[in-house]
Amino acid sequence: MDSNLLEDGTDDILRAVLERTDGDLVVVDPSAEVITSLVELGSEYDGELPALDVVADERLLKDVMDDFIVASAAADLVEAGDMTLRNLEDGADNTLLVGEDSLYALVRAGEHVAALSADDDSFIADAYETFHDQWAEAEPFNLRTPPLDHVRSTLAEDIGEDVQADFDAVLSSLETARGDGDGLDEVTISLLVAAKNDVLLYDISKWGEDVGIASKATFSRTKTRLEDMGLIDTEKVPIDVGRPRLRLKLGDEKLRGADAASLAGVAHSMLN
Incomplete structure (x- = not known):
């Protein structure tokens, strides 16, 4: 079972999750901060980056991708096959990071960010199947910015x-x-x-x-x-x-x- 994670910032917590993840990682209903951090981390990641399957609110994605710095780096990741961006129909209660054998919910409290881990293997497996299917069925986000x-x-x-x-x-x-x-x-x-x-x-x-x-x-x-x-x-x-x-x-x-x-x-x- 993966333990809970507690870090000072979003970058640190996401880097810790990426380092623990094998295979792909479905990112459900991320905030603008999480999307930006994922793009920055993915662009500079040292090692084998998990495939980042992001399913997020379309209006939020449009707002984040209005920044050429973020959008062009995201386009690099998309072109390389390291990231997909798709439109989320219904939001989740928290940002979820779902791997084949791990599930984290991101929670911010004061100056710290925590990734709370699920501890039931069957629940994690069901969650992965559910959210991976949700990502697979979602409409791709139209990222118009060139890499x-x-x-x-x-x-x-x-x-x-x-x-x-x-x-x-x-x-x-x-x-x-x-x-x-x-x-x-x-x-x-x-x-x-x-x-x-x-x-x-x-x-x-x-x-x-x-x-x-x-x-x-x-x-x-x-x-x-x-x-x-x-x-x-x-x-x-x-x-x-x-x-x-x-x-x-x-x-x-x-x-x-x-x-x-x-x-x-x-x-x-x-x-x-």
Whole structure:
């Protein structure tokens, strides 16, 4: 029988459960914090990661996956077959972590998080069958964000390795990438990094549309907003046929003087 677990934080309790789990782990009705922690742990897990079969409230999943940092890392796990995301019809009383021979209910009390273990083998077996079937019958969640590994590799190939390095540095400096006042969204980040490297708007928006970040129209609208606010400038570049294309440049001296790691902080302060 597995013993109860008590840790200071969600990351610690989930890591302990993962280390005890063989086979797959059905995660039933997780909170936003649990989903985010699972994605972070899965991305950096050292060892054989159990298959994470997550069945969660669709509205909650949409909210969590509005953060590009979380969503792109989750997409990496989904593409690798390490995680599935499905929509939960009816919630559970607590977040449940259900393995073939283990069952934990997550409970938070004050500053601590506990994973309370069931001690009846037949009950655990029945619970696994029940919740695994529930997961199997659930509708897949439509995760539209492209995998981060694909974003990074195509950015290096299509635009340039310096741009990809700056993109990585900006993401690493952020806790969230939502664009809702708590951080910059992925389109804004892409445009700022492109402007830092004097990339054409056509090139970065075509890359963004091809990789699945956003449409060219969204890139264009965001460029106009950033230009109106003084973060980005453009200069016309003549071409042989058709209208001149626009080269992106950083529009403010504070941004031009910032390295990639501090670029997001400076831009965020200007936007707010």
